[in-house]
Amino acid sequence: MTAFLRYIGIVNAALWLGADVFLIVGLPAIFATTAQFKTEMGPGGNYYVGLAAQRIFARFFILQYCCCGVGLAHLALEWLYSNKPLWQRNLAILAVLGGLALAGGLVMQPKLADLHHHMYYDTKPVAQDAARRAFKAWHGAAECVNLVTIGGLLVYLWRVSRSAGHARFESLNLDKIRG
16 A cells, blocks of 8 residues: 555656646747747737636646645555654645645736736736736746746655655664674
């Protein structure tokens, strides 16, 4: 049973990490100036690509919440099944990652969506410029949070993939060998 729980923990952490890495590596491809679908949309292409990114982010944050929940359940099940002390560092890492996910999904993403709308549909050019500057600042903060999350997930994946059991060679008792 512990091997199955460990497998679930590793798969969960890897999935979570993969989704975060996709946001840094894969998602920017839709914003490239040479993207064919962006030019096919005409003058409003930037706005619609931004809407598509918002939908991806909405699902991404749901995935983050689910992965954090699975991680907490995994930690609790390991604790209950093995009857060992709770791994407090893993709990702390999950708490920080969950807090970052909540901050990203409930604070940053709605603010970015609002600023995105104002960048394209505000009637005053001064307000559009202000929205663009604010969007860049919020987007930069969101990217920094995502990089911190990737770092935390790398640590969490490493910790989950380590064996939770006893050390392979606990202590060497020379009296047993000699006698």
